[in-house]
Each structure stands twice: as structure tokens, then as C-alpha cells.
Amino acid sequence: MAEDFKVIVFQVEDEEYAIPVDQVHAIERMMPITRVPGTPDFVEGVMNLRGVVTPVIHLRERFGLSRKENGDHTRVIIVAIEQMSVGLVVDHANDVLDLNESQVEPPPEVVGNVEAEYIQGVAKVGKRLLVLLSLEKVLSKEELLKLEATEGPK
């Protein structure tokens, strides 16, 4: 039996992405963010999320897209995997959808401009194409450490 699950839908550039709702803690407006030196460019910094210092990463840059000024619609999606809480800066976040597992297809060879390894699958809902993100890959610590080693100061 394919199961139904809820996803949060958000936009980065022109594409729509989805994360299962149970991985999402909160959606916040932009807040002051403190830059953390010696981290890769896509790490925006840390912010104060109700008393907890939370790292924030910029999804546009994580996906290798050019940086864009934050606008009114910019949101920070707070996601939590394996005890780790991280904020993702996205262009737009305004939708919650019900998906059925049968709607999810494996990622096609070439999907937009996001490197395929972050993609868990794609789902077609009406005319919309949602890209299901694999948070474990997006927030991979190994990759972060590798990047820190090359970019960070000695």
C-alpha cells in the first residue's frame, strides 16, 4: 500500500521543492543572521531561534545558484534531522500538499539545475512538478567538513 504523506512546498529560483512535513520544525521570516567565519559560502551563519543558536544555510547557494537579495517572501524553513536543527533560506514557502507515494517517481537523469544527488524523487501534482529533497544529502556533514578543510583558514 502506497501511503499518503504531507509535504511543505517551497520555491528556489523557478522550481518547486518539497520536504516531508515531519522533518520541518517551523517556518520563519528572515531574522538577523550572524556570519560564521571559516565556513563555506552557502552557510549563511547562525541565528537566534527562540534562544537556540541555529545554523542557517542558503539553499540557492547550496544548489550552486547565484545569490539573490532577500525579499518579502524569503523564508527560513527550520528542518530537523538526526538531532540536528538547521535553517534553510528559500525564496518562497507557502504550500502544504498531500502526496501519495505512488505519485513519486525516481529522479530523472537531468532535473533542472540541482545536482541530482540531493534529489530523492519527483512528484507530479496536476501541472506542477515537485522535487523531493533528500535532507540527509543537503545537510551532509562529510561534505561540509570537506569544504571547511579547503575553504577555511589554516
Add this chain to the structure above:
Amino acid sequence: MENNQYLEVFIDESKENLQTINDQLLQLENTPQDITIVEEIFRAAHTLKGMSSTMGYQDISNLTHKMENVLDRVRKEEISVDSSMLDVVFESVDDLEAMLVDVQEGGDGAKNVEKVVVKLQNIEEGRDPSVSAASSSGEESVSVPSQEFQLDEFVQAVLAESSEQGLHNYHVTVTLRNDCMLKAARVFMVFEVLEQLGEVVQSRPDAEALENEQFDHAFDVLIVTDKDIEEIKTKIMKVSEIDKVEVQNYSLPPSEPETEEKAEQSEEAKQSEKEKAVAEPPKKEAEDKNKKVANKTIRVNIDRLDDLMNLFEELVIDRGRLEQIATDLNNSELTETVERMSRVSGDLQSIILNMRMVPVEQVFNRFPRMVRQISRDLEKDINLEIIGQETELDRTVIDEIGDPLVHLIRNALDHGIETPEVRKEKGKAPEGNLELKAYHSGNHVFIEISDDGAGINREKVVQKAISNGVVTREQADNMSNDKVNELIMASGFSTADEVSDLSGRGVGLDVVRNTIESLGGTITIQSELDAGSTFSIQLPLTLSIISVMLVEVQKEKYAIPLSSIIETAIVSKEDIMHAHNKKVIDFRGKVVPLVFLGDIFEVPEELEDDGYYSLVMVRKGDKMAGLVVNSFIGQQEVVLKSLGDYLSNVFAISGATILGDGQVALIIDSNALIK
């Protein structure tokens, strides 16, 4: 029975009981004639036995039982206390501890304890414990259904004791009416009456069967009381639906060891809480109460305290804003209210911080046992003195400090204190002294471990350090004694001529130093040859709040821990000198390198250069550096927070804190900036 909800209580209390046994055994060793100590141990062992059998941990219960038998004979002065006997008892306590740990980790507390059981048995029977006689009687768990009460040794002991005290043992047979609807309820009521009258020692069928109504209409109870037969009868008859009550004097059957063994196996398995209630004879209850009065506590998960702390900080930030608004509006009522709120929240803060504090006793507790064991292994006489165990420390520090202390104590015993023969030669008392002392001073807690042993031999340390390539001869000759002492904490160092089991593998002291430094503490050594050494550990009172100096680097705010700052200075650009392409200054006659935080942290440049440098002079050991910042904001107490798991290894940043305006400021790890 669903035991999970009791499991935690069981583990905690059992640990307490084991600790009591441990402590008292050590005391007993010093004053073997003191039978009150044996009583104390006996009581703790007894509670442990009762609880573990209630919880269904038979192995723990059985081993405790064997231990109890030995203690009982000591109590009756049939066995004398000597160290070989205590060794066996200690060994069984160790096994019990191991079993308890197993239970705690979700196991069933089972362990093969045959060896120690045989030893205990030997002592009990008055033989040399080291002889591994195959005398353990065939313990089959055969449940013999019989009309007579199956009494284990403990119950027999209670009964025997009660007759000595002039109490009566009665055998009460209660028959319920044939039409009784709620048998269990009536049984319960009867038991309630009986428990008011005296102590129910045993029932047949057992309490569990009674609760489940697994009996016809009659049941038997053994009770110890000072009331007479008639009173018992009339009181029980007051419970409705009772057909008949018979009360007879009960006398102990002549003891038959063979049946006893069996009885113990079958009965103990079924012992219920009823049984446990009897575990402590009434005359001792008063003493117990006295002891427990001082300890009214609840257990709270540390995560919850952290949550509370986080929420409280939010409150503090909002308070800051309110204060600002109140000053701006200049409304006296508002100002007054905000002021009161500030005071209340100040009190609240100290309470919350205090909740995280626990006495260092928790760590110190295990040392007497350890010292005893090690000194026996090393054949040294050691007198351990513990001072200030009530000193409180943050929970997180307590959790970390145990291992370093174990290391230091082992070190003192192994390398520090000499064997009695050597001590005599040196004209010292054969007994070595080890002192463990904790005390508060300012914002720090000090823990000192001092021994009156051999002290540190400078020449030996220097030799070793040179042969290990830690220092060169020239360096060593110029070193002060304290510096040389510090060498023993360098990695890859050991001065013991022979590598012993305990220490001397060259790991250890450097690990100790690293752990303590990671806790924000320092360790220093004072030592005098042949007079002894003192290791002094200085720890921050709490890890969660630290004093920092807030500085601005361009437009970004950073916090530098006050503990590493020597002073601040403002120098003009002309004072900067160059050495090997590096910028340095002459600071009180010393050449100190400058570290440009703006460059290190790649801070975007926004401010104009004004021709002056603001410097924060920091140190690491005796090395110094000047951190170049743009301005000083001031000193502040801040709450230390981690950057989160995602960013755990950021260069030169040890954490973060939230400032009054709600923004996050990073805390600089100045140790990483000094090479």
C-alpha cells in the same frame, strides 16, 4: 507486574544501598568490633535483596542473600571481621554493582557469580574462603506444595528476633464466607487490619495469588505483633463477609537446612511487596526516617533544565527590550513594574543556575573503595582523607571530572606514595596520606589532590623529557621547578622505572590535562622531593555562563572569554614592528605577535582606519598574542551556547551567545589563535 515505572527508582535506590554498603564496609575495616556498622550494612543489603526480588532480579537477590548470611554471622559474632573476609564481601559488592549496571542498560541483571558465592559459602561455614570447595548444596528450584509455611532464612530470622523482643508470632487462618463476591477486596481489607496490628511476615497462598483470587475461601497469614489473640480476632471479624478467624501461636519449626535452600528458591521468587514492607524491622525505622529528612528531592532530566534555561534567556532578552521602552516612555508605573520584573527574573536566574549544581560528593564517593583496592594491590598503607565533598559544581563538569581524578589518584598512589619500607628508610610514618580536597573560591572550584609521597624528582623528569625529545638539555636547564613539573603532563611521558598495571604507560597525565582544559579549567603541580606533591585543578563554577569581553571587529561583534585575557591596550600604528614579515609589538619588554581578527575571520571591511589599533592581549600558558579589534564594547556575563551539531568544528570559534538585542555573537577560542 509492569515494572518499568519502578525500574528507575529501583536502580537509584539500589545504587544508594550499594554505596552505603561500600562506605560502611570501609568503616568496618577500620573498626571491626563495631557491630552497629554491621547492622547498617545488613539493613542496606536487606533492602536491596527485598527490592531486587520484587523486581524479579533473582541473581541479585540470591547473591545479596548469601552476603547477608555472612553478615548475619558476623552480627552474631560467630565470624570475626578480617580483611580476607572483607575482600570477598567487597568482591560480591562489585558483582552486584556490575549486575545493577546491566539492569540499568536494559539487561536482566543476570551474571555468573558462582565463584564468589562459593567463597561466601565458605566463610559462612567458617572455612578459608580461598578454598574452592565444591560444597554448594544442590540448589534445585523445586516448589513443594505443602500445608506448612515455607520460610526462608530471612523470615525465620525475623520470627526468631521477634520472640526475643517479646513479640508474638501468630498463625492466623481467615475463612471468607462462601458467598463472598469480592475476595480480593476482603483480603486486602484483612491485610490492612493486620498491618495495623503488627507485621505480616508471610501469607499462604502468597500475596500475588491472593490478589488474583487464586484460593478457595481460606488463607493463612504469619504475623508478628504485640497484641493478643482476642484483639486480632475481633479486629479481623469487623471486616464484612468473614466467616471465621483462627489465631494460634506459631513457633518456628526446627531448622532443616535442606528444605531451607529449596524454600528460599521457591519463596523468594514469589515474594511480593508485602514481603518488602517487612524488610525493615520496626525498631530501625525511626533511624531511617531521621536520615531521609534532609533529602527531599525530585529527579529532573537535564534536558528539561536546559529548555528552562533557554526559555528564561528569551525572557531576559524581552526584559531588556521592556526596560528600554520604559525609559523611552518615561512612565513611572511602567518603570516600576519593569524594575520589579527585573529583580524577580534575577532571582529566577540564580535559582535556575543553582538547579544544575550537584555536590562533588557524587564523584568522590567512589574513591575510598578505589584507594583501598589499589593500596592493597600495591601493598602500601594509605590513609585517604576527603574534604569538602559538599562543594557544588555544574552537572556537566561533574560528569567529566571523574576520569581525570581517577587518573590523578592512581598516579599519586602508584608513583607518589612509597612502600612502607621505603617510607621508614626516609624517616616517614609507614602510612602514606592522600588528601582530596574541594572548595569554592570566587567564580571557581578548586580540587586538590595531595600526597606526602616521594614528590617529583627534577633530575629524573628532565632526563626523561630529554630522552623522549620533549625538551633539549639547554631548555631544561633554564626551566623553573614548576615548569619541569609541568613536563610530566606532556604527552608520551612516564617516570615510573617500571611500567605497572596501574599507571606508567605514558598516557594519562596529558589526557588529564586536556580534559581539564576542555572544561575551561587549569591544572598546576606543586611538588617537593620526598615531601609530596599537590595537583591542583581549577574549574569554572559552571560551564553555561562565562564572563566575556565583547569587542567589535569592523561591524561584527565577537566575545572573548575573560579567563584568557590579560589586558587591553590601544597602540598607534607607529608602534608596530616587523619580525619575519609578521607584525609584532613590544609589550612590557616582550615581543608579542599581533593577530588581525578582521583578516582571520574575513570580516568585510567597512570602517575607516583611524591609525590606532585596539588590542586584546590574550595568553595560552606563557605564550601571548595581541588580538587586533576595532573597538571594545565591554565586559558581560553571557550564556554559552553551542553552534549546533551542523557547525561543530569552526576554526577559532568555541561557541556562541545571544546578546541583549537578540542577536547571536560568536565566542572566540583564543587558544586556537596562539601558535
